Amino acid sequence: VQLVETGGGLVQAGGSLRLSCTASGLDFGNTVMAWFRQFPGKEREFVAVRSWTGDDTFYADSVQGRFTTFRDNAKNTLYLQMNNLKPEDTAVYYCSARRGTSLFTSASEYGVWGQGTQVTVSS
Numbered sequence: 001v002q003l004v005e006t007g008g009g010l011v012q013a014g015g016s017l018r019l020s021c022t023a024s025g026l027d028f029g030n031t032v033m034a035w036f037r038q039f040p041g042k043e044r045e046f047v048a049v050r051s052w053t054g055d056d057t058f059y060a061d062s063v064q065g066r067f068t069t070f071r072d073n074a075k076n077t078l079y080l081q082m083n084n085l086k087p088e089d090t091a092v093y094y095c096s097a098r099r100g101t102s103l104f105t106s107a108s109e110y111g112v113w114g115q116g117t118q119v120t121v122s123s
Helices: none
Strands: 002-006 009-012 017-024 031-038 044-051 057-059 067-072 077-082 091-099 117-122
Touching: 002 091, 017 031, 017 091, 017 117, 031 067, 044 067, 044 077, 044 091, 057 067, 077 091
Parallel strands: 009 117
Antiparallel strands: 002 017, 017 077, 031 044, 031 091, 044 057, 067 077, 091 117
16 A cells, blocks of 8 residues: 655745645545644644545645645545645645545544655745
């Protein structure tokens, strides 16, 4: 099982970035995938979660209305579209996966992780 992330970078406040997470080796029919972010010296913080097969999604209050997660089944890729970025969104972003259908928001519930990608938002 492997998750490979791409798409991080530097953007000005108010700008947009799209992160990608390409998965391999997963049972896509029984998988939940989530995005987390980590600030320096802090624990990983929940951002968004969705079921791979369904349309149920859930977002952290801090990103609701600005971030959207969606998938491309043909590419086995999960995306995080981030709009109206703020300096406080600066963090390392991770995608993660777990078996099942429950939309957990705790990092401890996820056993598969991408390598992380840095997002920096300048003011």
